[in-house]
Amino acid sequence: MLSEFWPYLAILAGFFSGIIALFEKKLLKIEHALAYTASITFIVTVFSFMLLPFANFNIIPLNWILLYAYSITLTISFWFTARLFRHGNISIASPIYKTLPILFVVIFAFLFLNESLTLIQYGFIIILAISAYLLINESKKIKESNNYKYNYRLLILLDTLAVSFGLIILKYLLNYVNIASIIIIVNIFTSLNLMAIIVRRGSTYLSWFKNDIKIYINNIVLISTLTFFYRIIFYLTISSILISLAIPIANITTIIITVLIGGVIFKEKSLFKKVLLALIMIVSAYFLIVT
Numbered sequence: 001m002l003s004e005f006w007p008y009l010a011i012l013a014g015f016f017s018g019i020i021a022l023f024e025k026k027l028l029k030i031e032h033a034l035a036y037t038a039s040i041t042f043i044v045t046v047f048s049f050m051l052l053p054f055a056n057f058n059i060i061p062l063n064w065i066l067l068y069a070y071s072i073t074l075t076i077s078f079w080f081t082a083r084l085f086r087h088g089n090i091s092i093a094s095p096i097y098k099t100l101p102i103l104f105v106v107i108f109a110f111l112f113l114n115e116s117l118t119l120i121q122y123g124f125i126i127i128l129a130i131s132a133y134l135l136i137n138e139s140k141k142i143k144e145s146n147n148y149k150y151n152y153r154l155l156i157l158l159d160t161l162a163v164s165f166g167l168i169i170l171k172y173l174l175n176y177v178n179i180a181s182i183i184i185i186v187n188i189f190t191s192l193n194l195m196a197i198i199v200r201r202g203s204t205y206l207s208w209f210k211n212d213i214k215i216y217i218n219n220i221v222l223i224s225t226l227t228f229f230y231r232i233i234f235y236l237t238i239s240s241i242l243i244s245l246a247i248p249i250a251n252i253t254t255i256i257i258t259v260l261i262g263g264v265i266f267k268e269k270s271l272f273k274k275v276l277l278a279l280i281m282i283v284s285a286y287f288l289i290v291t
Helices: 006-027 033-054 061-087 090-112 119-137 152-173 179-201 203-215 217-240 243-265 271-290
Strands: none
Touching: 006 217, 006 243, 033 061, 033 179, 033 203, 033 217, 061 152, 061 179, 090 119, 090 152, 090 243, 090 271, 119 271, 152 217, 152 243, 179 217, 217 243, 243 271
């Protein structure tokens, strides 16, 4: 039954994702990326326990391994995305972050899930790739601190690869594990992963995490609530249709919100050029779906 409504679910998921990104950008101006990521994940994990009555933990060992593998991709994605939003322009970061997974997911879905597209659709994928490259060229190397730099392009690539691999794992898992179980288990694993990173990095990071929970609790709860409902809607979308179709629709919606609204709110430079490139990607992704 959900298969009939998947476009609406995908648009709704993309809308939630875009609104979350705007709130994240605002909060990450004052929060540390790792502490923020751990705080949000911790609260979402607490929320996920509301789904316990619907969960089924009778899961085969292979799927437990894949659930943990999925949590690793989320750990990387959440942390790197927070760093991108903290140090970069949202009207650059979001279109790239949401476009490249379309390309990777289509390729990985063909290789691992036997989902195939037409030659015309592959042509639109090339247009998406060129547009994304031009957007990436708008960015520069950005300082994370006075001690070292990271390469913006490399961070985006690693982030989108983690997202894309994770989505393929998720699509497979949804055939064998129900949504409530995935949300609960993966959130617990992801929280543990992030806390392990924080502990390994020392007492300073642990203090930041505690302070974030204490000082920014209202903002963190708001974003966590939106994230919790986004996950449910997004997983319902992925479970109801081919992932090669669901991801473009959801991600296009996010791009519209973050580029057209976020660029204005945060008064970012070269907005016209970024909007034009984003529109090209939106049109290309649309035809990628309908052709």
